[in-house]
Amino acid sequence: MTPSTIPLIHDISVLYSGHKIACARTRWADLLAQFECLYGRRPDYIARSPGRVNLIGEHIDYAGFGVLPMAIEDDCLIAVATTDAPQAEVRLSNLNPKYESAIFHPNLKGHQPVIDINPENHVWSNYFAAGYRGLIEELKIESPNGMLCLMSGAVPTGAGLSSSSALVCCAVNATVKAQEMKLKAAGKPMPSAHELAVISIRSERYVGTMGGGMDQACSILSKPKSALFIEFHPVLKVTPVTFPSTRPSIAFVIANTLVTSDKAVTAPVRYNLRVVETRGAARILARELGIPIPDSGKVHLKQVFDAYFETSDCSTEGKSEAELEIEKLKEMGNIVERILGTDEIRSGISFTKMCAMAGLSEDEFTRLYIQQPIQAKVFHLYRRAKHVYSEERRVVQFRDICEKALHRKDLVSETLFLQLGELMNASQDSCHNLYDCSCEELEELTALA
Incomplete structure (x- = not known):
């Protein structure tokens, strides 16, 4: 096994901190027992993918910019046994009884999706189906093994810790292990962790969200005791970011407002809409700056940034x-202030106006930039672009402060805490004022920090 592959763990104590190990052992034992009760046999293995918390770099991954999250101990587990079931049947259940079981019969005839996924049907099993479909299609596995699966989720849903992406990643990991012998028989190597992260990023889009890839990359590629600087353009690249030794040790508090937000359900008026707004802003900036549009017709804010400073x-x-x-x-x-901050644009523009400024007909804009449904009367291009470029600046500053502090013998811990805290506060202010991705409860909670 090379370092680039998904690790195989035989002792779960390496996955959890000391005070959580006892609870984790109980949870894993319960999963094993319930699996045997449900399917009449023990699982062959358990796949695991953690959730994540984003330290800084909110909503800029799909604009092509780097972000700085870290994985958390709360995770998704899927116990799996492979079978020779006809039609490669996949049976999926959840330890939480509120989530209905599902059975998939993959389509193996080609020219059609392996599994049909309806993005408008917001069921938990869609996320597993997305990971399964993405893996099978990407690796072109013609006759996959059947799978018996039982999931246990410890990442709070709708809380901003990427429970959905953890499930997609876990499904990808579970599926690739189930098909290991099929891949060997076909003379194909097991994909690397990096390749599985890319597959997971693409797969989650089947459920109807136009994500950038931070959540999946962090879940699969994170390293212990470090954050992860993730770059997306021109290719996916990750760099561990180590925090300096301080007194007291640096700690990040993860608090839950108990306000839930289902990304897939609210995507037309929130997540996917923001993606379209950033792409519209990028297209208009490129035209105004004389930057050539790629042959695909699509452009994001990082591409505009790179192209502008090339010349x-x-x-x-x-x-x-x-x-x-x-x-x-x-x-x-x-x-952005000069081009998009005019009185005409600053407070938002109509879809018709946005398309005209982008040099596209409404049909052309829709075909290029709106892969999933959105709902909006006004598009806030100025505020979205302003947030993206200022947020990436804070990411660069955050990482630079941490890296410089590692080599300082005269480091004052309190100064470091204040510097990082000020950047995180500014990030939250921008999310609230420019990106409309906060809420009253979150504002109150961060004010207490």
């Missing part, structure tokens, strides 16, 4: 890479 003079003398990036992002904020 623009920017002094690099005496500046670190981070300092130069911060300077460029500040300039992009000024450009």
Whole structure:
């Protein structure tokens, strides 16, 4: 086994901190017992994928920019036994009785989806089906083994910790292990962890969300005792970010407002709408700046950023890479102010106006940028673009502060805490004021921190 593959663990104590191990052992034992009770046999293995918390870099992954999350101990578990069931039948149940069981009979004839998924039918099993379908189709497994599956979820749903992505990733991991012998028989290697992350990112879009990939990459590629700087353009790349030693040790408090938000259910008026707004802003900025549009017709804000500074003079003398990036992002904020901050655009524009400014007909814009349904009368391009470029600046600053602190002998812990805290507070302010992705309860909770 190489370091790039999904690790095989024989002792769960390496997965959880000391005070959680006892509860984790009970949960795993219960999953094993309930599996045997349900299916009359023991599982062959248990797949696991953790949730995540995003430290900084909110809603900028689908704009192509880097983010800085870290995995958490709360996770999704799927116990699996492979079978020789006809038609590669997949049986799926959940330890939580409120979630209905499901049976899938994959379509193996080709030219059709392996499993039909209705994005408008918001059932939990869609997320498993998405991961299963994505893996089977990507690896072109023609006659997959059947699977008996039982899930146990410990990531709170709708709480911003990526319970849905943890399930998709866990389904991908569970499925690839179930098909290991099929892959070997076909002379195909087991995919790397990086490849499974990419498959998971693509797979979750089957449920109707236009995600950027942070959640899946973090769940599959995170390393112990570090955050993860994740880049998406031009390719997926991850870099562990280690926190400096401080007194007291640095700690991040994860609190739950108890306000739930189902990403798939609210996507037309929230998540997917924000994606379209950032893409509309990128298209208009590219036109105004004379930046060529890719042959695909699609462009996101990171591509605009890269293309603009390929041809623009920017002094690099005496500046670190981070300092130069911060300077460029500040300039992009000024450009957004100049182009999208006019009285005509600042408070929002109609769909017709957005398409006209993008140089597209309404049908062309819809075909290029609206893969999933959205609902809006007004599109806030200025606020979304302003958030994206300022948020990426905070990500760069956050990472730079951590990396510099690792090498400082005169580090003052309180100063570090204040610097990182100020960036996180600014991120929350931007989410509230520019991105409309906060709520009253969250504002109150962060004010108490």
